[in-house]
Amino acid sequence: MSEALLEKKCIKIAIVEDFKLTRVGLRCALNANEDMSVVAESEDAVEGLKLIERTKPDVVLMDLGLPGMNGIEAMLKLKEITPCTKIIALTSHDRGEEVVAALSSGANAYCLKDIDPQKLADVVRDVAKGVCWIDPVVAPLALSSLPKVENIGFLPDKSCNEGRVPLTEREFEVLKHLVLGKSNTEIAKELIVSVHTAKAHVCSILQKMCVNDRVQAAVKAVKEGMV
Amino acid sequence: MSEALLEKKCIKIAIVEDFKLTRVGLRCALNANEDMSVVAESEDAVEGLKLIERTKPDVVLMDLGLPGMNGIEAMLKLKEITPCTKIIALTSHDRGEEVVAALSSGANAYCLKDIDPQKLADVVRDVAKGVCWIDPVVAPLALSSLPKVENIGFLPDKSCNEGRVPLTEREFEVLKHLVLGKSNTEIAKELIVSVHTAKAHVCSILQKMCVNDRVQAAVKAVKEGMV
C-alpha cells in the first residue's frame, strides 16, 4: 500500500462543471481510484479558476458548455496562471470548431461525457503525463485541422534531410537571433563580432538547413522546434 | 475464454518496421495480449502495403524512418486503399515537422519507441476505437500546430479584434507566399501582379502585424497558426 503510494503518486484533480449530477458522477468515478483524488470542484469558471490557483491540481476536468465565461476562455486564463496544469475538455456535444478551439487553447484531451468512467481514469493518468488524448468521435475533426503535408514541405528535399548536417553551437546562437527577425548587423552587434562573421554564419546556416533564404530558415526552425 | 473472445474481439495488427529487433519486440509485446494479434510484418513500406491490403488489419504500427518510401508517403497510400485502418506512427526521434506531417497524413497516434510495452497495448486498444493518442514529448508540438482560437472566430469579436487590424484576403495570400520564403519578385509573379503591388502588400502586412521585417512576420504567422 505504501509501496503503491510511493510508486504512483496521487494525481490531484479539479472539476469545473455546472451540472451537479455530472459533477458528483465525475468525483465518485475518479475518487474510486487510489492514485487520484478530486481536490476542487466548481460549477462556474470564475470560481473554478480561483480554486485551481489555490489547490494547484495536476489535471483539470473542464466542461465547455459553462454559463457566463465559457470553457475556452477559462482554459486560456488557466494556462496563463498555471501553465503546467493539464486540462481535459469535457463536452456532451461534438461541434467541430469547438474541438479545435479547445485543443489549441490549452486542452490536452477532449472527452465526450458518455465516456466510460474507468476509461476516463485512464485518460486522467495519461494526461497527467502530458499525453494528448482525443475521443474517437471528434478525433478526425481535430486531425483534419492540422496543416497538410504539402504545406509543411516534408516530402521534398528528402536527400537533404537524410544527410542532415548539424549546426555548430555558434550557428545556433545566430539562428536564435535570426528567428527573432534580427538583421545581420544586429546579430553581429549582439554577438560582438563583425558583420562579415554574422553573414558567414548565416550563409552556412542556410546551406546546412537546405533553404534559400533566412525566412525559410526561420520558419523551418520554428516548425521543427529547433529554437 | 470463449467469453473473452466474444466480449472483446481480437484486434488485428500489422507492423511495418525496418529494424528486425524492434519488430520482434513489438510482435512479442503485442501478442502477449489475448485481445490482439499481429497478422502481418514487413521491413519496408512497399511490401508492407501489399500485406496490409491482403490481411486487412485493424491497426498498423508504422515506423517513420523507413528506407526507400518513407512512413509519411506510406501512410498516405495506405489511407487511399484502406481508409478505415487505424495507424500508429512510431519513431525514435521527435522532429516537430514529422509529428505534424504524420498526424495530418493519416496517423491516429504518435508514439516514441521508448514507450512502455504495456502502455503500447493500451494505445493499440484505444486507437482501434478511433482515439487520437499523442506521446507527451511531442504533444505540445502537435497541439501548437492547430489553428489558433482567434483565427477560427470562436470567441467572436472579443479579445480578437482588440488592437489587432485584420489582414485582407489578398494580404493573406501574400502572407502565405511570404512564409514559404518567397521574395517580393516571386510573390508578384505567382499572384500575377507587379512587384510594386507585392511590395505594397508586404508593407501593409508588416504594419498590421506590428513587426519590423518579413522574418518576424513569417515567424509570427507560423506561431499563431495564421497559415
Next chain:
DNA sequence: TAATCCATTACCCTTGTGGGTAATTAAAAT
C-alpha cells in the same frame, strides 16, 4: 606532425528589402 574543423575577418557584386509618398480604379458601405 599533419589534418581537420570552427570562428573570425575581408572583399566584390547583384539582387532584394522596406520606408515614404501618391495616383488610379473598382467595389462596398453609408
Next chain:
DNA sequence: ATTTTAATTACCCACAAGGGTAATGGATTA
C-alpha cells in the same frame, strides 16, 4: 450619392541580403 476601403501601379532611396572566394588563428583529432 458620397465616402470608405482594397487593390493596383509607380517612383525614389538607403541599406541589407546572400553568393562567391579566401585568408587567418586556435583547437581538436588522427
